[in-house]
Amino acid sequence: MSINQSVLVVIYGPYISDADKNGHEIISIFNDRGLVDESTLEDYFKELTSRTPEIVESGHIGYFGQMEAIQKFSFRICQKFGSDAVSLVSVEDYNDVLLDCYKSDELLQKLQTVGNLIPNPDAGKSGFFSKLFN
């Protein structure tokens, strides 16, 4: 996948807000417009889990008990933005990649290759013409 394609990048890590809870949180979720805003994250989280997120701010949301929940949530956001794919990257991998890169475009390219890349088969279908004819 080339960097010209729109990829939603999701950086996840262990849930650190509550030491008694094992699980994960999304540390950063962003596309070419920057971090996904708080209200979009909250709305989709509620829709998928029927509960209020324990933590939510721009680009940051949790708690997710299982990795599958993060995948499902990320894919839903990917569909909302019509991104070509979603790349799930652990915070450790993100840090390794960042420390290895010297230019922004190099970082973006590597985040797609190092992560678990899930393509969105519906990408491009939610454009202007599809909205017009559906």
Next chain:
Amino acid sequence: MLANEVNLSLTTPVLRDEDAVFPGENWFFYWKTSASLWKVKLESLVGVNKIYVPINWAFHSDTGDKYDFASERPETDLKKLVDIARACAKEVIFLVPIGPCPFLANGGLPALLARTPMLDEKGRAVAAVDQEGNLNKLYSFFDPRVYKAYDHFVKALGEYFVKEGIASDVWSMDCCQVTLEYGLVSYLKDHSQVYHQGFSRFLESKRKEEEQNGVESEGLSPEREHQLEYEFYSMIRSIYLMASEEGLSGNWEGVVQVSFLGGGQEDFFKRIHNSDSLVQYGHDLLEGMSLNAISSSALLPGRLKKGVMGKMLSQLVTNSFIEKYFTKNSFEDDLVSQFVPKVFFEVYDLGPEFTPDTIGWADLGLWEYLQKYYSWCYSDMGQSSFRFKEDTHEDRVFFFHGLSMDQALFHNMLKAFMSGSQVILNRSGLAPEFQKKLEAFFLENELEIEKVKLHTTLVNTRLGDGRLLVFNGDDLVDLDDKKALEFWHRVISTFELGHLIVIPPEGVQIAWKVRSSNTQELQFEEVRRMGIYNPSSYKKKVKFVIPSHFRLLKVLDEDKVTFQHGQKEIECELLPEGSISLDFGVLS
């Protein structure tokens, strides 16, 4: 330069040499060009009498233990730089970092010392995108090896200054980012492994200290841990600050916080996609100023600083805020009658040692109100201590928080009130001792008390020109945003500040500056300049009524704007990146 070379640089995304050497706000990156070109470069800065030169530690030391000050590379010759600047009628002000610098590779650390990557509170490695699209990774300053090397470096730098007779002022520079959640945050803040190791040692030494003093350990509550983390951070910061102050004692002037536009972690994910937000930078610039930090556009590419952003930086930062900041300790201040930022309010808030869930001014909607209705005309003093002096601005309204109250603040607050200042006190968290003292003060001075109920009980008293308004902030916590704005508007409007309130449309920023009236303007108390800036990509309209005590004197710096004014009303239509300045004479 040949004409075709100019054309080439305009049509390719290559960074212009001037942008790299002069990254904005009269900063000069001496390591970015040959020393043989310094004179030509500095001569090209017409009308500039001060240049700000950050010291690049890594440029003077590869290893962290040997230093090059003109011994090998001519570009490390700071004495020559000062002499050339003087010959060009410019004064050099050196900025010595006390933590990571986002505009330098490795945050400015010599390569051999860049060992532990800095992490934010979420565990992400911290980096900044510079104006060339490079990723500058930052490394922890909590590593004891870094501190030792830093101490040696600033001592060597100080000795070099003494030996060469360099008399230029030196300021310690704390590089900061504007964050959505916490406002201005120093890049020194870190959550890396070495930070946690250091904090554990600090906790252990605290525990031993308590044991020796016979204090029984009660375990570590989240509140206590937060306080100790702040204490630890402050201690490390002060170690770096003291090292720079002592090492450069002959030239040292103070510490300055610099806020780097585009340097926030939220900005990072936009900037790696080249999606800069001018609206965000316009906001961050004004927020930085309200937090008494100098804004720097060193991370932003030159193309972003040509339009409205360039105007904001030039009019608000370079030719106003910075001038004021660096002359506040000198005699020049009294002589200069140039425009400086207008400040109506000085707000003293809770320090970072309070846990984030403690109710501060932000939770009461104060910042939102002051930004919206008073166009950033306030100074957020954070946890700074307030000391009343004879030259304290009596025209300002001072805000104090009960939780921060101690004997010294209480004394100074009452002194300010008795000397004619206007004070607003949130008595939430005020210790019973001070509650009693305040009541006794009212009784002893036979002050007339007015009480008004407006979501809370407002207790108001006056003494000459002085005014003291006391309320309980806890009563306002549950107000929705609209009601909180209404509350503040009703309260602040009783202070008769004589401001021209203009609420700009979303994305548009308004900034006010002020200067004293000159001999031809003696009918006016002062002259205020209103700058209207539209960094958004939409056409925006700003319309307002001129109050009876305001007279429009001048319309200037019109760019991409249609301006109309009648007897009482002004209307400006700003195209994307449009801006305009209006000078008003203010009658007393």
